[in-house]
Amino acid sequence: MTNDAVAYHFGMAPLAPLLLPWFDAHHRPLPWRTSRDPYRVWVSEVMLQQTTVAAVVPYFSRFLAAFPTVHALAAADEQHVLKLWEGLGYYRRARHLHAAAKALAASHPDALPDDPAVWADLPGVGRYILGAVLSQAFGRKLPIVEANSLRVLARVFGYRGDPREGAGKAWVWQAAEEVLPDERVGDFNQALMELGALVCSPSKPRCGECPLAAVCVANRDGLQDQIPPPKKAKEVVAVREVGVVVWDGPTLLLCRRPADADRWQNLWEVPHAEAGEGESDEAAAVRVVRELTGLRVKVGEVLTVVKHGVTRFAITLSVLGATRAAGRFRAGFYAEAKWVTPAELAGFPVSSPQRKLLTRLTEPRLF
């Protein structure tokens, strides 16, 4: 469907008169809806990013109690901020929020600005956060697109492409902008999301309770399951692990399994590194291997050794310690492998003490 079609459809049936009364009657009483304080709206939007409402509620209340204003947040110690974020995930959000609070407290000490250009330059503020904060706190007529509104708009207008990528992304932002009413923009934006969360759900939408059912193309044509199109499944490749990194307490082990063998062999045994600040156990293991070998390695990906521009061998790196702890093993990976000898291995770029360690520990033993 083209943008013209959106305009036509919108002209025939404005959404706001249908959506706002529904929102007034059915919206959930959430902590961040008690005020239009831009700071509160902002914090809630950042916390809600890729995070469910139920998970955010207790964090939001605790965070606002500790940092009631942007100035309180700006003056806070980063460790305190991160501590209150612990368990929410996506910790970069907290660092960005903190940094942005410092910037705003300095540049706009009296009140948070309603200037989109100012917000757009802040770390952690993309187009969604920008529109959400300014529409809700200041009534600025700016659109929002996130998982819920994207689904609602695509279904109502019967958009058959994928609104999450390419031209579809442009389409859905355009649609979100065109449906905005002149009054109560913030409530309207929230209503789109609330409808997506409570009624227009990804699967089995409750169209019988939907205030937009009468104007919804997907409902009319029975396309709820096709719109938006299901995410294309990631390609699955049959693979078999031929190399893994495991650890148990202070010891980290790199093991190999030749393509035609059943048993694992130890290749290196080295002290496991302490996980640094903000570093996961897996990341620390990857770092150890990287420092030992000079290889570019990532968890779960094929690890290739390139020496003199030629791939000498390839293994996959997985982390059994983590997968065991999670109660399951990862799917295996396979890679064609040409194994180097211990002598060749010793020739890889490592620092002197590490090389000595490698040489000493290269003697394979059964895992």
Added chain:
DNA sequence: AATTCGGGGCG
């Protein structure tokens, strides 16, 4: 355009 970043909840 594809990846990365986390943890929880739900069908």
Added chain:
DNA sequence: CGCCCAGAATT
């Protein structure tokens, strides 16, 4: 157990 979630930054 797989998919999804009030996205943004990086590659």
